[in-house]
Every structure is written in structure tokens, then in C-alpha cells.
Amino acid sequence: MHLPCRTFNETYEQDMAVFRTRLQWVLLAVGIALGLCVPLVTGTYMLTIVITAMTIIIAALGIQLLTGYCGQISVGHSVFVAVGAYASALLVSQAGLSFWIAVPLAGIVAGLIGLIVGLTSIRLKGFYLIMSTLAAQFIIMYVIIHWTSVTGGSFGMAAPAPKLGAIEFATPSSYFYIVFVALLMATYVAKNIARTSVGRAFVAVRDNDLAAEVMGVNLTAYKLLAFFIGCAFAGLGGALAAHGRGVITPDSYTLIQSFWYLGYIIIGGLGTITGVFFGVIFVSILNNGLSAILASLSTVFPGAGSLLAPLMLFIFGLVIVLFLTFEPRGLAHRWAIFKAYYRLWPFSH
Amino acid sequence: MSKTTRVGIFVLMAILLVALPLAGCKEAAPSGPQEGVIKIGLLTDLTGPIAASSVPGLESMEDWWKYTNEELGGVAGHQVELVVFDAKYDNDLAVTGFEKLVNQDKVHYVWCACANYQPAIKPLVDRYHMPTSGPTEMAVLLPHTPDSFLFGSIPHYADMYRCSLTWIKDNWEGADPPRIGIMGLDAPFSKSTVKPVKWMLENELNWPIVAEEWMTMAATDVTSQVTNLKNANCDYVLMPLTGAPQLIFQKTAYAAGLTESTRLIDIFITMMMSFRQLDPEATTGLMSHSPCALLQMADEVEAIGLIDQIHKQNRPDAPDLDWIRIVNYGGAIAINDIFEKAVDKYGYGGLTGDNIKWIMEHKMKGSTARGLLGPCPWSTETHAGYHDNILVKTTPDFGLEILKLWQEMPPWPKGAEEVDFWRL
Numbered sequence: 001m002h003l004p005c006r007t008f009n010e011t012y013e014q015d016m017a018v019f020r021t022r023l024q025w026v027l028l029a030v031g032i033a034l035g036l037c038v039p040l041v042t043g044t045y046m047l048t049i050v051i052t053a054m055t056i057i058i059a060a061l062g063i064q065l066l067t068g069y070c071g072q073i074s075v076g077h078s079v080f081v082a083v084g085a086y087a088s089a090l091l092v093s094q095a096g097l098s099f100w101i102a103v104p105l106a107g108i109v110a111g112l113i114g115l116i117v118g119l120t121s122i123r124l125k126g127f128y129l130i131m132s133t134l135a136a137q138f139i140i141m142y143v144i145i146h147w148t149s150v151t152g153g154s155f156g157m158a159a160p161a162p163k164l165g166a167i168e169f170a171t172p173s174s175y176f177y178i179v180f181v182a183l184l185m186a187t188y189v190a191k192n193i194a195r196t197s198v199g200r201a202f203v204a205v206r207d208n209d210l211a212a213e214v215m216g217v218n219l220t221a222y223k224l225l226a227f228f229i230g231c232a233f234a235g236l237g238g239a240l241a242a243h244g245r246g247v248i249t250p251d252s253y254t255l256i257q258s259f260w261y262l263g264y265i266i267i268g269g270l271g272t273i274t275g276v277f278f279g280v281i282f283v284s285i286l287n288n289g290l291s292a293i294l295a296s297l298s299t300v301f302p303g304a305g306s307l308l309a310p311l312m313l314f315i316f317g318l319v320i321v322l323f324l325t326f327e328p329r330g331l332a333h334r335w336a337i338f339k340a341y342y343r344l345w346p347f348s349h
Numbered sequence: 350m351s352k353t354t355r356v357g358i359f360v361l362m363a364i365l366l367v368a369l370p371l372a373g374c375k376e377a378a379p380s381g382p383q384e385g386v387i388k389i390g391l392l393t394d395l396t397g398p399i400a401a402s403s404v405p406g407l408e409s410m411e412d413w414w415k416y417t418n419e420e421l422g423g424v425a426g427h428q429v430e431l432v433v434f435d436a437k438y439d440n441d442l443a444v445t446g447f448e449k450l451v452n453q454d455k456v457h458y459v460w461c462a463c464a465n466y467q468p469a470i471k472p473l474v475d476r477y478h479m480p481t482s483g484p485t486e487m488a489v490l491l492p493h494t495p496d497s498f499l500f501g502s503i504p505h506y507a508d509m510y511r512c513s514l515t516w517i518k519d520n521w522e523g524a525d526p527p528r529i530g531i532m533g534l535d536a537p538f539s540k541s542t543v544k545p546v547k548w549m550l551e552n553e554l555n556w557p558i559v560a561e562e563w564m565t566m567a568a569t570d571v572t573s574q575v576t577n578l579k580n581a582n583c584d585y586v587l588m589p590l591t592g593a594p595q596l597i598f599q600k601t602a603y604a605a606g607l608t609e610s611t612r613l614i615d616i617f618i619t620m621m622m623s624f625r626q627l628d629p630e631a632t633t634g635l636m637s638h639s640p641c642a643l644l645q646m647a648d649e650v651e652a653i654g655l656i657d658q659i660h661k662q663n664r665p666d667a668p669d670l671d672w673i674r675i676v677n678y679g680g681a682i683a684i685n686d687i688f689e690k691a692v693d694k695y696g697y698g699g700l701t702g703d704n705i706k707w708i709m710e711h712k713m714k715g716s717t718a719r720g721l722l723g724p725c726p727w728s729t730e731t732h733a734g735y736h737d738n739i740l741v742k743t744t745p746d747f748g749l750e751i752l753k754l755w756q757e758m759p760p761w762p763k764g765a766e767e768v769d770f771w772r773l
Contacts, residue, residue: 043452043453044448044451044452045445045448045449045452045453048444048445048448049445052441052445145535148772148773152772153537153540153772153773154535154536154537154540155468155537155540155541155772156468156469158472170476172448245441245444245469245472246472246473247468247469247471247472249440249465249468249469251439251440251465251469252440252441252469288445291434291435291442291446294435295432295433295434295449298433299432305395305407305433305435306395306404306407306408309395309396309400309435310395310396312396312435313396
């Protein structure tokens with residue numbers, strides 16, 4: 001569906017290809033090349049925003065697989081981001097492991113913790129599962145805050161910058177490349193999980209778990225797998241964010257953050273990998289753009305900052321509400337319509 | 350909905366997506382300081398749970414620099430420009446905001462209004478050699494290390510309690526030692542206050558801690574904590590709380606009758622007029638401690654008259670000067686004095702982070718911000734903030750009864766130089 005004009009799939013490989021046409025490959029190459037150039041053309045501030053957005057995308061890919069594909073709603077996603085962050089920092093600073101080993105391990109640790117939380121999904125679904133993941137948010141954060149000897153408690157802990165031989169990735173411009181590569185790999189993995197039998201099983205569970213079970217889908221196994229994968233992505237994103245920032249504090253992983261992860265995939269489009277990108281980028285641009293506009297207006301109207309700041313929040317909320325009202329299927333759907341229109345142009349039918 | 354409308358909305362969204370980054374997110378090359386302008390970044394909360402204290406603080410900062418620019422011709426002849434970033438009580442946003450202030454706005458100095466941000470921005474502060482201080486204590490980073498560029502502007506809250514407890518010891522007339530209760534908040538500033546205070550109670554004063562209760566930042570019901578404190582018959586309850594949790598605790602304590610038998614000792618927030626106006630009864634009779642001169646000290650401190658005049662001129666509808674406003678005026682005046690000395694020694698071109706830090710550590714020691722603040726150590730010898738406190742008690746008419754002026758904090762033991770001494 002939605003293949004460009006005069007493009008026909010004749011083999012299974014062609015049918016399964018993510019990038020089907022030469023133009024798509026060229027666009028991918030150009031996109032990666034442009035991405036690699038980002039640190040060269042932007043300043044540190046912009047780069048910090050971009051790195052933050054990329055780590056959020058990696059974490060949000062997890063909740064997209066868990067909630068968007070498998071239908072297991074989690075309102076505790078940020079706590080798995082925290083688990084990854086703390087696990088990685090501890091593995092590097094306490095266990096002496098290399099960053100390159102610690103970060104994937106942190107993802108696995110977060111996945112395993114997610115697996116434990118996911119055990120409740122065997123018996124629970126819908127609102128009850130939401131309550132279960134909500135409990136996980138509070139329980140795990142309680143442990144993090146009160147296990148002071150290990151986590152530093154409310155004060156947080158340092159997350160050392162990665163090193164590769166003599167090269168230290170301590171600045172945003174160098175750290176960008178690590179996160180960029182991680183994002184490409186995470187996207188590749190997530191996209192392929194979604195396209196394989198695992199992804200199809202997730203969708204079957206989401207759409208009608210009874211029907212899925214009748215068709216032979218092992219509900220227990222796939223729900224747990226979804227929790228493991230989803231939380232592993234969260235942990236990976238959290239670990240990368242932590243080492244980039246250099247310090248971890250529990251205040252970064254609140255319930256509000258968990259709701260935002262759901263918000264990203266709802267705004268971007270549930271059940272699509274591209275939707276994650278759209279959702280995070282949209283919110284990031286809106287948030288930082290409004291902050292910048294506020295700063296500019298405060299310069300033009302000195303002293304008006306305290307009046308304008310709540311107005312910016314109002315605009316932020318209004319845009320989100322309007323957006324969800326008029327495009328409830330997310331930006332990814334709008335993008336799909338645009339692509340279809342472009343491919344069929346000038347024939348709209 | 351018609352197709353035209355849908356297309357219209359889509360176009361509007363597309364314009365927003367393009368316009369917003371163009372308006373703000375692009376790296377604004379010319380936004381560095383204009384020749385001769387001193388730029389000060391304000392990392393603050395114009396929205397969020399502690400905006401009630403941050404906004405009055407920001408207003409006072411703005412008022413001082415407006416006065417300086419318009420009436421005094423700037424600092425050492427240089428106009429001062431403020432760059433505000435609203436971090437919304439969000440650590441991640443604070444980190445982004447700090448990057449913006451340093452790398453895009455090219456500020457010379459950062460005033461960080463929230464203690465919670467300090468651990469998050471600490472690596473950046475030191476990486477960029479950006480002198481940073483705020484109206485809060487150094488909750489996390491004690492002791493101040495020689496390589497750190499992060500400074501406090503008021504004493505650590507434990508220092509303030511040390512003053513209060515010393516005053517109580519000197520004035521206690523009971524046969525038995527006073528019974529102490531602790532009401533802590535699950536936040537860094539509170540935890541780093543409770544531990545050394547407990548050490549003092551247990552090792553120096555030998556006063557019994559008869560109850561220790563904790564609440565979270567999101568708590569809405571503290572009935573059980575208040576009941577436990579009441580049942581323990583405390584003479585004093587130390588409550589290093591802030592914001593909404595403090596108001597909830599005080600209202601519950603008042604409703605439960607805890608305040609009839611027990612004196613609550615808070616940090617300083619009850620001195621905020623806006624806070625007290627929310628519930629005057631619940632904030633009456635509290636004991637507190639202030640690191641800055643108060644309106645009641647206009648006879649002793651000349652600068653109080655000046656800032657009161659500036660305040661009334663700029664904010665005719667606002668409440669009188671309160672703690673949060675005065676401490677921000679004090680902070681602004683301290684920064685003012687730092688830059689005067691820095692420009693005098695190094696010239697405008699020499700306003701680097703390292704030079705400003707040198708001035709803070711070597712030329713500002715003992716400074717009182719024209720009498721508004723207790724003498725400031727700002728050296729590597731000890732804590733990074735001011736040490737002396739005024740002890741006060743709130744009265745029913747929103748006034749403050751001053752119990753003792755500028756009490757000097759007794760020294761902590763040697764162990765206090767270790768960060769772990771402060772961490773619960």
C-alpha cells in the first residue's frame with residue numbers, strides 16, 4: 001500500500017523492505033549525512049536540545065512498542081528510564097565497567113525490572129494495569145530515593161562521560177555522535193521488531209487478546225516480552241541521557257514525565273515508529289520554541305516575563321488540545337496522508 | 350469538518366512547526382553581550398510549584414537592576430542586562446536553560462533561583478567556569494571546593510537551625526531538656542538539613558528527638574505525621590519544609606492544635622507575605638531564622654530604606670518587602686559589588702569566569718550586601734554561603750518579633766567538611 005507509482009513488489013524481499021526505492025535510500029543517506037553535520041552547524045544550546053530529544057525518542061520507542069503496539073498501557077515509563085540511568089552510572093562508577101558495556105547492560109537491567117512489573121499484566125489489563133504500573137513508578141522511585149548508599153538518594157549521583165581510548169566524549173558536540181548512532185540502531189531494532197512475527201503478535205494482543213490467544217499467540221510470553229523490550233529501550237535512553245548530562249537526580253523521573261511519554265506517542269501516532277519521532281520533535285520544538293519566544297518577549301518588554309510565562313503554558317496546552325481534537329490519529333497519520341498525496345500527485349484518486 | 354478546514358489546520362500546524370524554531374531555537378549568533386553590557390542570566394521558575402516564591406524574587410532582581418541602570422548609570426559605567434529562563438521546576442529544563450544562558454546568551458554570571466537545580470547544573474557550571482549563585486543554600490555541594498564555580502548566597506539551612514538551637518539552649522528555662530520533633534521533607538535541601546541537626550541534638554546538646562516524621566513533595570495529607578508529633582509532646586518541631594507541603598503541614602498542625610503546645614521552627618518561608626496571607630493564623634507564633642535584614646530593621650540597615658523605596662515605586666500593588674524579595678535584592682547587590690570590583694581590577698574585557706570567581710573568593714569575603722545579608726565567606730575555607738542569622742518569631746499582625754540580631758553560627762565539627770556529614 002502507498003507504494004510510489006510504477007513501483008511493484010515482485011519478491012518477498014521487496015515486499016519486506018523498509019526502504020523500497022532508490023529515492024528512499026538517497027533520502028536516508030542524505031538524512032544521516034545531515035544528521036552527522038548537526039554539531040558542525042549548531043551551537044551547544046541547540047545541540048543539548050537535540051541530544052535530549054534523541055534520548056527521549058529512544059526511550060519513547062520502548063513505550064511505543066509496549067503501549068502503541070502491544071496495548072499494555074504504562075504510566076511508569078520514566079521510572080524505567082531512571083533505572084537505566086542509575087544502573088549505567090553505577091556500573092561505570094562503582095563496578096568500573098566501560099561505558100560501552102554499561103549502557104547496553106543498563107538497558108537489560110531496566111528490561112528485567114520491567115519484566116517483573118510486567119508480571120502483573122498476566123492477570124491485569126486496562127485500568128487495572130495502569131494502576132499496577134503507577135505503583136511501580138512510586139515503588140521504584142521510593143527505592144531509588146531511599147537507597148542512599150547506592151543511588152545517592154535525593155542528591156543523585158554522577159554519571160561519568162564516556163571514553164574511547166584517549167578520547168573523552170565530554171562535550172555535547174562529541175557526545176552527539178554516540179547518541180545519534182544509538183538512535184539509528186534503536187530505530188532499526190524497533191522498526192524490525194514491529195515488522196516481525198513478534199510485532200504482529202503484539203498488535204494481535206492489542207487489538208483483541210482473546211482472538212490472539214485463540215490464534216495461538218502466547219499472551220503471557222508476548223506481554224512479558226513487550227514489557228522487557230519496552231523497558232529496555234527506556235533504560236537505554238535513560239543511560240544515554242544520564243552520561244550526557246553528567247549527573248542524575250531523582251527529580252528528572254517524575255510521574256509527569258511518565259505521562260509525557262504517553263503524550264509523545266499519542267501526539268505522534270500510536271502504533272507507528274515514525275510517530276515517536278514526530279511526537280517528541282513536535283513537543284520539543286513547541287516547548288523550547290515557546291521558551292525562546294518568552295525570552296525574546298521578556299527582552300522587548302522587560303519585567304513582563306512573570307506575566308507571559310503562564311501565557312506560554314496556556315498556548316502550549318491549547319496547541320496540544322487543538323491538535324488532538326483535529327488529528328487524534330497523530331502526526332504520523334497526517335504524514336502518511338501527505339506521502340500518499342505526494343505519491344499519487346497529480347492524480348488524487 | 351470540510352477538507353478546506355482540515356488543510357487549513359494542517360497548514361497552521363506546519364507554520365507553527367517552522368516558525369517556532371526559527372523564532373527561538375536557532376543559535377542566535379548576535380545575542381552575545383553588546384560592547385560594554387554586563388549580562389546576568391536568571392535561571393528561575395516563572396511557572397510551576399515554587400513560582401510563588403520565584404516570581405517575587407525575579408521582580409526584585411529586575412527592580413534592582415532597573416534602578417542601577419537608570420539611576421546609577423549601571424555598574425562601573427556598564428549597563429546590566431538580565432536574561433531570564435523559565436525552568437518550570439524541571440531539572441532537565443534547567444540544564445537546557447543553563448546551556449542557553451552560557452552558550453547562546455553569553456552571560457557573565459548566572460543567578461540560579463532554585464536549590465534543586467544545583468546538583469543538575471553543577472557539572473556544567475564547572476565545565477564552563479561560569480560563576481553561579483542563588484538565593485538558596487548549597488544543599489548538595491558542601492563543602493565548597495576550590496575548583497567549584499557554584500556559590501551559595503545564604504547559609505545552609507542546618508547552619509540556620511544551629512543558630513536557632515543555640516539560642517533556645519541559651520534561653521531554655523525548663524528543668525528537663527526540650528523535647529524535639531522533626532518534620533522533614535523528601536527533598537535534598539531538607540534531608541541535608543536534618544542529618545547535621547540530628548547530629549547536633551544527639552552529640553552536642555543531648556536533647557531527645559521524640560518524633561521524626563517525613564512527608565513527600567506531593568503529599569496532600571499529613572494528618573498522621575501531625576498526630577504523631579502531637580502525641581510525642583514536642584516542645585519544638587523543626588520543619589525544614591517549603592512551598593505547598595509546608596502550607597499543608599502548617600494548616601494541619603494548626604487545625605489539630607499542635608501549635609498550641611509546640612513551637613514550630615521553619616526555615617524562612619513563613620516570612621513571605623504572600624504565603625502568610627494564605628492563612629495568617631497557621632503562620633502565627635512560628636519561630637524562624639532569616640539570613641537577611643528585614644523591613645523591621647530599617648533603623649539598623651540603611652539599604653532597607655533604599656530597596657523599600659525602589660519596591661514601592663515599582664510595585665505599588667505588591668505586598669511589602671518580605672524575605673524572598675529582600676534576599677533577592679541582597680543577591681543583586683552582592684552581584685553588583687562583585688562586578689564593580691571585577692571591572693575595577695580586570696576591566697570589562699577581563700570579566701571571565703575565573704576572574705569573577707577570584708573576586709568572589711578574595712574580595713567579597715565578609716561582604717554584607719550593604720547590610721542586607723549576614724557576612725559572606727565565599728571562600729574555599731568553609732561553607733559557600735553567608736553565616737549569620739536573625740532569629741525571629743511571627744506575630745498575628747504579619748509583623749516579626751526579632752529575637753536576636755545577626756547571631757553568628759557556631760562552628761561545626763571537623764567532620765562537617767566531609768560531604769557525607771550532610772547527606773541523609
